[in-house]
Amino acid sequence: MQTWKQQVRKLKKETYAIYLACKDSRVPWYARVFAGIIVAYAFSPIDFIPDFIPILGYLDDLLLVPLGIILVLKMIPPAVLEECRQKAEAAMGEGKPTNWIAAAVIVAIWLILGILAVIGVGRILKR
Template structure:
């Protein structure tokens, strides 16, 4: 069972890198590039949408959201191209995504601004 989990984790890592490559390839349709880029940026971002220290929910994105995003993106990319990207991903090391970091920071900033605006005490004029 542990061996199966390790294989699954390696497959996820490989596919994330393959999607990162696909998002930059001119042969991939624009809609597949958009999905692949978003999934790869999120998966490679050093910051999660739901921080891992939050019990149960913290790992929900890693266990459900990322694999579902990968499945969707892989279905949108032509099979022969995806096989090429997977082969290239095996040869490369894992990059980090500054765009993913910026995206997650922007979401958290927007949430913070919305909460401050919502709960800021109204001052009489």
């Protein structure tokens, strides 16, 4: 159990380091865009696939986020990444940042999908 907690802490630190790297001009633009998407999703309080959906709800947390982090870590220059890791470790005591903009986008997507589902069901019932 202790190893699991250490891995989670490391993942949080890496995610925050990526967040810091997003702001660094030494990181290529495509890496900053991809990193921004990954960090926004990781820090969002709302998942694209809600956790209450069996199996699929946890797949994004267990697979998509770690895979995205691994990919973006390969895109960031090593010197910049090490500097951001040091800054992240120093800042982790302040708490986990939350990205409310990403949460709003995900809520908007769910609302749009819900509206489209209601419209689709309404059209089916009219036939």
